[in-house]
Amino acid sequence: MTLPSEMKALLLTGDGYTKTPSGSALEAMEPYLEQGTIAVPTPRPSQVLIKVSLAAINPSDVAFIKGQYGQPRVKGQPAGFEGVGSVAATGGEPYAAGLAGKRVAFATGLSNWGAWADYAVAEAASCIPLLDTVRDEDAAAMIVNPLTALAMFDIVKQDGEKAFIMTAGASQLCKLIAGLAKEEGYRPIVTVRRDEQIPLLKEVGATHVLNEKAADFEATLIEVIKAEQPRIFLDAVTGPLASAIFNAMPKRSRWIVYGRLDAEPTVIREPGQLIFQHKHIEGFWLAEWMRQHRDSMGPAVMEAQKRFSDGRWSTDVTAVVPLEEAMAKVPAELAKPNGKVFIKP
């Protein structure tokens, strides 16, 4: 395959981290990205170069381009944490070389060279060779959400209780977890922000769906927690909502923060609960989980592909935006609820 020397990409305009965090919504692309043309990169020995077919936009991407994620930005490099494509060149190490020509789902966290471009660079170890039965839309969103769902549901299962709580219940991630939970007889309690999301969430597997904007939210929350005794809290939101939930949870509860959709202060309402009720507050990061659970990766990856192949899982698509139109169109598409937005180079 002959490679071009240049390519189009959405390039970061900021360096490092922001000093002025601004929440999770993407009001516009311009402050953070510009469309540009740069040289096609060369993979290192352990890496591959991928001709990108489709790249996903996750909440972590938005946090990253705004300088609010756990990795520092490098100005002038392409953004985008995951996608699907075919391996167009390899760095030469045996495992990388073995991927030549293959269609793969890939994550760029370790290479820090993004997917929103004609070509992306990923560590070979961060690529998943795909079954033909997996759609591009599912493959392009196969790592960040599905592996996180399997990993976090594993934490729930280790806890020994059937009930657990999730915020941001209408997210793709929570819908995946709710589905897993329903199959195995678990009882997810989820919060959403719109009444119309309630039937959808019940359908995918949530046992209780609470609208955090409802006037009686906190009273209902306390009642449901009392009845279900959930001890694991998977939290993408933080702020006052998460503080209220953690406060109402029973002894030995764990508040596991994996996102921060609310920029409001996050208060530990009753620090005495940490002492006398043995409650814990911790975090979850897929990169860290992958580092600590290398042995669980293979089975999790195969499980995700099976679920997408047989239709138990399916990615809801809000829009597929051509890369040339992304600067103008992505923010409005992202603001729509319930589905995922993709960039197509």
Add this chain to the structure above:
Amino acid sequence: MTLPSEMKALLLTGDGYTKTPSGSALEAMEPYLEQGTIAVPTPRPSQVLIKVSLAAINPSDVAFIKGQYGQPRVKGQPAGFEGVGSVAATGGEPYAAGLAGKRVAFATGLSNWGAWADYAVAEAASCIPLLDTVRDEDAAAMIVNPLTALAMFDIVKQDGEKAFIMTAGASQLCKLIAGLAKEEGYRPIVTVRRDEQIPLLKEVGATHVLNEKAADFEATLIEVIKAEQPRIFLDAVTGPLASAIFNAMPKRSRWIVYGRLDAEPTVIREPGQLIFQHKHIEGFWLAEWMRQHRDSMGPAVMEAQKRFSDGRWSTDVTAVVPLEEAMAKVPAELAKPNGKVFIKP
């Protein structure tokens, strides 16, 4: 020994928990206690009745009588979590019976029948038979602080780093821990609220002593943390001070809350640190530690007695207040810094 039928005691006037938390200072005794005369209690089979010689006043006692501690108050029962005395009657089980006539340090957490009285009831398992070389002042304050010091320093040692942080550095507990740390080459960083406490804390073993009221406190804190890289934070204070310390600590730090001297809101400044820096927030409660570490209790108790006997440890005494004068005099004595206040029946 003939027992009287009645006894004097400081009795709780509140039940359960307060609905209006009011900080850690004891403004007056009257809202929470009254001096009264009640029947001498009868120990259950696993318990002993102790003729109290001296009882300590700890911050946990103040929190308890105000309804701000992890155990509910029972109106009309005596307060007081620990003391020293001689066993005047036993409940009959073999271990309890074996304590008859012995001088013991005792804790009343499990019996929930307090030490601020002529006679107290304790589980035999919560009594420590004393060496003659241990002074009453040390024995009456031997469980809550010294065992907590040994237990929490054990957590520091397991961490593998030499530096760690403590708030409320001028407390008896922190002085005990600083002494242990100095002997074993550890480097405690402590916060205090008065400049005159700095030389005292350096003498007992603190490597860095920071005045939290100093104008340059936060800048100095960041500098010291950068140099020492402490990963364990033993916190008796919570509120903005603790939030600032935890925020400045390095990756994989643990914020271990064991007290709440500050009633101000406790904010997790950067929840993202839980995710990307693998920080944790948890609690420490001696009762829970004793439950989980029964095997460590014997050696810890013997170590404490040795240290008090040979003078490596010594309890600083602010005042010994007769029980009849306690209602009037305790609050003013407790407000004095650097030492412990005792009640003498």
